[in-house]
Amino acid sequence: MKARRLSSLSLLLLPCLAWSCVGGMTLGEHRRELSQQVNHYFEAAMRCDMEYEQASAEANLVFASNDMERGRYLAAREHMLITRRYVDLLRASLDGRDECFSDRVMPPPPPCSPENLEVDCDHPNCRNHPSCGPCGTSDTVDCAHPLCFDDPRCAPCTAYSGVIDCAHPNCRGREECQPCTVDNPTIDCAHPNCAANPACAPCTELNPTVDCTHPNCAAAPGCVRVTVERRYVVVTETQIEINQQINFATGSDRIVGRESFAVLDDVVSVLTQFPTMTLEVQGHTDNVGRQAFNMQLSQRRADSVRRYLIEAGIDASRLRARGYGPDSPIEDNRTEEGRAANRRVEFHILSR
């Protein structure tokens, strides 16, 4: 009995589901109304981040339409209700937001506002804007004002600041910022400004050039003047005069005696001090014995001395050896002292 009553009730409800039952409208009317609203919000939803809600409303409306066409009214009604909820959501989120609707002309946001960061110093909004204060758009910039601290026009070496800061890129090229000036004490020895700077003198850290005429270079390696105390030689205009004779073994060219070598070492030191000097080593004898023998002996003794000097490091090209025999006596050969003086070696300067 109860079941029969229910089935007859459902038979009565079916036409109601087909034709209305959604807020007093038929499903078709309801669908049309929803369709209009969904279309109405499309553009605004796409513009204002409501794409998900818009897509959901549209899809459910399509599903509702398809269900209606196939006579599935209950399913269609469910989809329409879902659509309705999304449309309500769109309405609540988008209505009143004019920026979401392109057909509504919006006045541009005023300058110096969060929506418009442009600065228009004539606009009241911008009255307190930093760039409209003493560092505003006018040409009279007050660089002393704290607000102007970061203003590019107040950077060093600009027309407004008058400040010179040689470390600032703006000041590059300024005459005041050249090296060795008051504003730029940096020393650049290659710069003409620094020519007279003591730090750029020769033989300094900044200028390692050696100039032996400069007092700074007195201790420089190439400038050291060696003053050697020589006991046995004196350099004259034409000779290296020796005050101690070089002794040889009798009738031989073998040099003997410690002092003989000391004399020769002094000669070596002179030749070292004057590296361009060239010498002739002369060998002389007394007149005792045969002329030919004496000539030969004097030549051998001169050669022996030359050889010693070469072994001591003197270049051979700077030395010439020549034996004169008894032909150039300096004392009387008739006395023993005279003969002893005539047996000698001399060092004649050929060139300095």
Place this chain on the structure above:
Amino acid sequence: MSSQELSRAAVDVQVATRAAGESGAVYEVTLARLYLDKAREEWGYNRYRTSLAYARSARQHAREAEERVRQADGRRRGGR
């Protein structure tokens, strides 16, 4: 009808979702997902013809989503 079209649609929607990320082509991706869900639902009711239609629509929306993401990427690169 086999379930191939449903599978294809599922893959396309997945690819479009990945391509779009979280903030790209939300409209198209949402449509594609809803149509795919609907296609599966219809399949469950053995309404294969309707399911096929929804699956095709899902694939179409997935393609549109990818196209929109591509265009957005192109604009971003061009703007740099």
